[in-house]
Amino acid sequence: MDIRNETDTKNKSFKNFSIFLILLLLLIVTFFLNVGIGSVNIRVAEIIQIIFQLPTENEVHEAITNKIRLPRTIAAMIGGAALAISGLLLQVFFRNPIAGPFVLGISSGATLAVGFISLAGFTFGLGVISPFLIFIAAFVGAVSVMILVLLLAAKVRNITTLLVIGLMVGYLTSAVTSFLMAFAEKEHVHGFVMWSLGSYSGFTWDQVIVLAIIGLPMLFATFLISKPLNAFLLGEDYAKSMGVPTKLFRYVIVILASILAAVITAFTGPVAFIGMAVPHIVRTVFQTSDNKILIPSAILLGAILTSLCDLLARTLYSPIELPISAVTAFFGAPIVIYLLLKRRNTL
Amino acid sequence: MSIIKTEELAVGYGDKKVVENINIEALKGQFICLLGPNGSGKSTILRSLCGFLAPVGGKIFLKTRDISQIKTNTLAETMAVVLTDRLSPGLMTGFDIAALGRYPHTGFFGKLSQEDIEKTWEALHLVNAQDIAHRFFNELSDGQKQKLLLARALVQEPEVIILDEPTTHLDVRHRMEVMNILNTLTKEKGITVILSLHEIDLALKSCDIAILIKNNKILDYGPPEDIIQEDTMTNLFDIRSAHYNEFLGTVELTNDFPPSTFVVAGGGTGTRIFRALTKKGYGVATGILHENDVDYYIAKTIGTPLVSEMPFRDIREHTVKVAQKQIEQLERVVDTAFPIGSLNKQNIDLILYAVSIGKPVYSLRSRQECEDVYGEQAANVQTFENMNEMLQSFSSPEALTSPAVKATVGV
Structure with a gap:
């Protein structure tokens, strides 16, 4: 075949490979920045020593690294990857570039459930409001909304209609949350609002393990569906004509995207922007919509951006910690606008 | 050899029948054209033949097998479609789009083998789209997009291609090009082509079998030379302000x-x-x-x-x-x-x-x-x-x- 085309293809894959390596490198750098920087700064060599459990002189550093910063950093990375992939899945599914992990009402479902607990004081007989209870509530809230959307998806033929229904369910749950807030006590409202703006603070290893056990298999599963996901770029009818069992595949996408978003949201509260923006950025950087390339790079970039934003959130006005959603949107939105203006293609 | 055959087929949505009593047969290498005014049910018939819509009554057979019993991925190996949907596949190049047609033939991750790549280029050359293969699909004109979608269907290596109004929105050059390509496919590759058209003259000059559809009924069915007469066309499209000449087309x-x-x-x-x-x-x-x-x-x-x-x-x-x-x-x-x-x-x-x-x-x-x-x-x-x-x-x-x-x- 054409020599020109062969070399073109090779150049392209070389370029993609290079960008991918750069992302990987950035991920490692971000990891050390996140673990190293804070009220106490810890050197890279020391971090490596602590991770590999080599003897160190400074027990405080060891404790900070092991108990606080490592779990938090890993959580931010997995969480960022989960939100980015959730967003990517839903953007492909809805063929709509402004779709994100929360369009199906997942975050508002979680928020409502948490609202019931922390605002209205329904503790389901558990007495105290523990972080674990909040997690359970948020997860159940998110998944219930997902199931509702799935039930509706069976009835709705048109995907855009489903998108609008998802948005409406979101508004509905937000409305109920607002009722709860209106009648709640003031100090409860502040805590609740801070939760709803998202934060990675206080992540424990136990939580990281739960996050990893649920999140990582879902990320892996997304890799497995990259082929039918590509066929979906042409729309449901074309996908079906190429052999994708579209009815089943709808459920697969919605379930994967919802669980990925739900599991991290349940721990951190809704983190804005990452899920919508990261897929845009990787598409623009790699100049492709091929999901085989986008999935791994969205995982890396989601992890990098989220952990960087978390770093900023806790260091910018230390000791005050900013809500992470504020940071992700404040720094992320200009990046996306810039990338969109720079290029000539529509998404 | 019969590729597609329908028996007392009724098509429609839910319980609502749009067209009934459809008994047609498409043979290998035949060029079949559904002619009729907008809203007569052409697309509904085609969508049923593709397997997108379950028949309201009757049966569709794809090479003697009932189409409703065939799995989607098996169906994809025999049948490819070109639809009227407006596509917005993001940052996909013409080549990417055409190569998606290899879907039923590639492995679990859809990686293209050397053979897949060659077959994709072959199809791109056949539809004369090799020069636009490296451009983004969204940047192309309607005619160029249509050629790429045709290439995508070919790359699927089907025995039958179903096209819903493939010439709509195209200029004269692309319209003729698309029809010529389809003609070549039927005559040289033995692919059965079933499509819907508005243009009477195009249909008359290219198809082997015409199916005339009006008011949710099959008006006539057969070689266009036999069934298309001056008054057929006038009746079919309710043309009052114009007339059709069957000799000159x-x-x-x-x-x-x-x-x-x-x-x-x-x-x-x-x-x-x-x-x-x-x-x-x-x-x-x-x-x-x-x-x-x-x-x-x-x-x-x-x-x-x-x-x-x-x-x-x-x-x-x-x-x-x-x-x-x-x-x-x-x-x-x-x-x-x-x-x-x-x-x-x-x-x-x-x-x-x-x-x-x-x-x-x-x-x-x-x-x-x-x-x-x-x-x-x-x-x-x-x-x-x-x-x-x-x-x-x-x-x-x-x-x-x-x-x-x-x-x-x-x-």
């Missing part, structure tokens, strides 16, 4: 204005003038045309009063008389610069007659030619370089230097 707007202009035509010189006069709203009568002249067919399709003579015969005295009668009743006579030969020399006499009774005569011949043809009467013939100039002088007759007295119009 053209649609002509009907001229039902009261005749005011007698056009002396022949040898195809009248066709453009008939159309222009119809467009401007002038009623036309014409003659004397031999019944094997293209002008005769066009005039007949347009529906103008017409004086004709049997093919290859000298024009008889009686026929000339009829033409003279008509000229006497009309406002003006147009000479189309028809070629003159032994069979139609009476037409020259006809124009001289018009001059002699004082009708304004407009000629598209050059002045020199007029003098050669009409001799000293040429002075009474107004000549024009082109048709538009002539048409303009119709609306301002005072500019005419003809000595003619304006005749009263009697229709």
Whole structure:
């Protein structure tokens, strides 16, 4: 075949490979920045020593690294990857570039459930409001909304209609949350609002393990569906004509995207922007919509951006910690606008 | 070999039947065309044949197997589709789009093998889209996109391709290109092509079997040469303001204005003038045309009063008389610069007659030619370089230097 085309293809894959390596490198750098920087700064060599459990002189550093910063950093990375992939899945599914992990009402479902607990004081007989209870509530809230959307998806033929229904369910749950807030006590409202703006603070290893056990298999599963996901770029009818069992595949996408978003949201509260923006950025950087390339790079970039934003959130006005959603949107939105203006293609 | 066969098929949405009693059979390598007005149910039938819509009644067989029993991925190996959906696949190049057609043939992760890549290029070359393969799909024109979607369908290596109005939105060049490619596929690769079309002429000239659909019924089914007649088309599309000529395969707007202009035509010189006069709203009568002249067919399709003579015969005295009668009743006579030969020399006499009774005569011949043809009467013939100039002088007759007295119009 054409020599020109062969070399073109090779150049392209070389370029993609290079960008991918750069992302990987950035991920490692971000990891050390996140673990190293804070009220106490810890050197890279020391971090490596602590991770590999080599003897160190400074027990405080060891404790900070092991108990606080490592779990938090890993959580931010997995969480960022989960939100980015959730967003990517839903953007492909809805063929709509402004779709994100929360369009199906997942975050508002979680928020409502948490609202019931922390605002209205329904503790389901558990007495105290523990972080674990909040997690359970948020997860159940998110998944219930997902199931509702799935039930509706069976009835709705048109995907855009489903998108609008998802948005409406979101508004509905937000409305109920607002009722709860209106009648709640003031100090409860502040805590609740801070939760709803998202934060990675206080992540424990136990939580990281739960996050990893649920999140990582879902990320892996997304890799497995990259082929039918590509066929979906042409729309449901074309996908079906190429052999994708579209009815089943709808459920697969919605379930994967919802669980990925739900599991991290349940721990951190809704983190804005990452899920919508990261897929845009990787598409623009790699100049492709091929999901085989986008999935791994969205995982890396989601992890990098989220952990960087978390770093900023806790260091910018230390000791005050900013809500992470504020940071992700404040720094992320200009990046996306810039990338969109720079290029000539529509998404 | 039968590729697709339907038995008492009824198609529609839910319980609502859109078209019933569909019994058709598509053989290997056949080019089948569904013709009918918008909303007649063409797309519904095609979507059912693709397996997108479950039949409301009856059955569809794909090579003897009931289509509803075939798994989607098995179906994809036999059947490819080109739809009317507007696609917005993001940052996919033309090549990416075409290569997606390999879907049923690639492995779990859809990685393209060397063979897949070669087959994709082959299809891109076949549809003449190799030069746009590296551009983003979203940047391309409708025609280019359609070629890529056709390539994508080919890359799937199907035995049957179903296309829903593949020529809509395309310019003439791309329309012909797409139809030619489809024709090649059926004749050379033995692929069965089933498509819906609006363009009667395209359908007539390319398909083996036409299926006429109107008011949710199959009106007729068979080779277009047998089933498409002038009135079929008029009925099918409810055309009142135009007529279809099955010999020439053209649609002509009907001229039902009261005749005011007698056009002396022949040898195809009248066709453009008939159309222009119809467009401007002038009623036309014409003659004397031999019944094997293209002008005769066009005039007949347009529906103008017409004086004709049997093919290859000298024009008889009686026929000339009829033409003279008509000229006497009309406002003006147009000479189309028809070629003159032994069979139609009476037409020259006809124009001289018009001059002699004082009708304004407009000629598209050059002045020199007029003098050669009409001799000293040429002075009474107004000549024009082109048709538009002539048409303009119709609306301002005072500019005419003809000595003619304006005749009263009697229709």
